[in-house]
Amino acid sequence: MIVVLSVCLAALTAAAVLLVIRIALGPTMMDRVIALDVLVSAMICWLGVEAAVNRHTTTLPVLVVLSLVGFVGSVSMARFNKGSDDVEVEQ
Numbered sequence: 001m002i003v004v005l006s007v008c009l010a011a012l013t014a015a016a017v018l019l020v021i022r023i024a025l026g027p028t029m030m031d032r033v034i035a036l037d038v039l040v041s042a043m044i045c046w047l048g049v050e051a052a053v054n055r056h057t058t059t060l061p062v063l064v065v066l067s068l069v070g071f072v073g074s075v076s077m078a079r080f081n082k083g084s085d086d087v088e089v090e091q
Helices: 002-025 029-054 060-079
Strands: none
Touching (some): 002 029
């Protein structure tokens, strides 16, 4: 169990570090938004692993709020992206 936990947390930590680098170096805003959304997903997975190991459900509201924040952020950036067809183009 300890080996699986260590591998999971190491993979999630490595992913988080790479995503922070992608956020800092992303050439476009959409690259940064996608990296931030995946970073939120990695945080949710990390908290889920922590809750499973400690066998408690107190982090469940935090997981729900983080997932809603990630979803709303991604949808709003996709909606108001400059190349989106749904938004009127300013001339």
